[in-house]
Amino acid sequence: MCLMTVQLSSIKMEVYIIILTLTIVLSSSAEFEHEALEYVACSDVEQEYYIGYDEEEVGHVDFKQKRGVMTLPDFMGSTTYPGFYEIGADAIQRCKRELPNFDIAFKSLPLEMDAPQTSLYPKDDVQLGVQNTIICHVTGFYPPSVNISWTKNNVNVSEGMSLSQYRQRMDDTFNIFSTLKFTPAEGDFYSCTVNHRALQGQPQTKTWDVDVALPSVGPAVLCGVGLTLGLLGVAVGTFFFIKGHITD
Numbered sequence: 594m595c596l597m598t599v600q601l602s603s604i605k606m607e608v609y610i611i612i613l614t615l616t617i618v619l620s621s622s623a624e625f626e627h628e629a630l631e632y633v634a635c636s637d638v639e640q641e642y643y644i645g646y647d648e649e650e651v652g653h654v655d656f657k658q659k660r661g662v663m664t665l666p667d668f669m670g671s672t673t674y675p676g677f678y679e680i681g682a683d684a685i686q687r688c689k690r691e692l693p694n695f696d697i698a699f700k701s702l703p704l705e706m707d708a709p710q711t712s713l714y715p716k717d718d719v720q721l722g723v724q725n726t727i728i729c730h731v732t733g734f735y736p737p738s739v740n741i742s743w744t745k746n747n748v749n750v751s752e753g754m755s756l757s758q759y760r761q762r763m764d765d766t767f768n769i770f771s772t773l774k775f776t777p778a779e780g781d782f783y784s785c786t787v788n789h790r791a792l793q794g795q796p797q798t799k800t801w802d803v804d805v806a807l808p809s810v811g812p813a814v815l816c817g818v819g820l821t822l823g824l825l826g827v828a829v830g831t832f833f834f835i836k837g838h839i840t841d
Contacts, residue, residue, distance in 0.1 A: 627646065627647055628646070628647055628648075629644070629645070629646050630644065630645040630646070630648075630761065631643075631644050631684075632644070632645065632759075632761060633684045633685065633687075633688050634688070634737070634759070635685050635688035635689050635692065636692070640656055640685045640688075640689075641653070641654075641758055641759065642654040642656075642681035642682075642684055642685060643758060645760075645761075648760075648761075648762065648763060650664050650760065651663070651664065651665060652664055652665075652674060652677060653681075653758060654677065654678055654681030654682070656681075656682075656685075659678060660678050661674055661677030661678040661681065663677075704736065705735065706735060706736065706790060706791035707733055707734055707735040707766050707791060708733075708734060708789060708791040708792055708797075709731045709732065709733060709734035709739060709787055709789050709791070709792070709797060710731070710732055710733045710734075711729065711730070711731050711732075711785065711787050711797050711799045712729075712730045712799065713727065713728070713729050713730075713783075713785050713799040713800070713801045714727070714728055714730075714801070715727050715728070715801070716728055716772075719777050719803065719804075719805050720777065720805065721777050721778065721779060721803075721805050722776060722777065722778070723776070723777065724774060724775070724776050725774075725775060725776070725777060726772050726773065726774055726775070727772065727773050727775055727783055727785075727801060728770060728771075728772050729741060729743075729770070729771040729772070729773075729785035729787075729799070730768065730770055731768060731769050731770075731771070731787050732762070732766070732767075732768035732769075733762075733766045733768070734766055734767055734768075734789050734791065735765065735766045735767060735791075736767075736790075737759040737761075737767040737769075738789070738790070739769060739787055739788065739789045740787070740788040740789075741756065741769070741771040741785065741786070741787055741788075742785075742786045742788075743771070743773050743783065743784065743785055743786075744783070744784045744786070745775070745781060745782075745783055746781060746782060747784075750773070753773055753774035753775065754771065754772070754773050755771070755772050755773075756769065756770075756771050757769055757770040757771070771785065773785075777803045777805065778803060779803060779805065780803065781802075781803045782800055782801065782802045782803065783800070783801050783803075784798050784799065784800045784801075785798070785799050786798045
């Protein structure tokens with residue numbers, strides 16, 4: 594059985610988003626279900642198009658470089674999608690043509706909002722002086738429009754920063770990743786600040802400190818003490834053994 598629906602996920606004055614959901618039921622008992630997703634978003638200044646499967650991205654369109662980008666993992670082998678860029682470009686053009694009509698029809702409707710949840714963590718194990726990447730994961734927000742900024746030691750930074758596309762979750766909220774390349778130095782700290790309309794003017798900030806633990810000397814000390822006591826015990830035992838034999 595194949596069920597196809599069109600769902601209006603988010604409409605506001607400056608952005609219009611269409612979600613096309615294709616649900617495929619692989620057995621009559623509905624034991625196995627998979628969901629394919631076509632995501633189209635546009636505004637006067639933004640545009641985004643991607644396709645996904647079971648909440649995983651299959652590919653997206655890079656409108657700056659005018660090409661389709663397939664993002665399946667390497668073990669899936671080489672995958673091509675002829676005409677992918679053209680399909681995405683056509684979808685964006687339709688989105689922009691329909692945007693004024695939806696602005697008029699839905700501008701008076703109240704917009705449901707969900708505040709984001711933010712976490713901050715390094716990509717790899719931290720070593721002083723070795724370049725790494727710190728990840729700011731923002732999830733669970735609705736509608737899909739957030740502003741993310743970075744600071745290092747309370748100073749704004751943008752060099753080495755990147756931002757992923759918005760990704761929809763099964764509960765219709767969204768997540769996004771922002772990353773920042775950095776070289777760890779003892780005492781440095783980094784902050785990721787997220788602003789979303791559901792936060793009502795109170796930005797959400799997470800801070801991460803460079804804290805590289807030094808190797809513990811405890812086990813080595815205990816091992817040394819144990820070895821010393823062991824040798825002392827052997828020496829004392831040998832002394833009494835020899836003394837006993839001399840006395841006899």
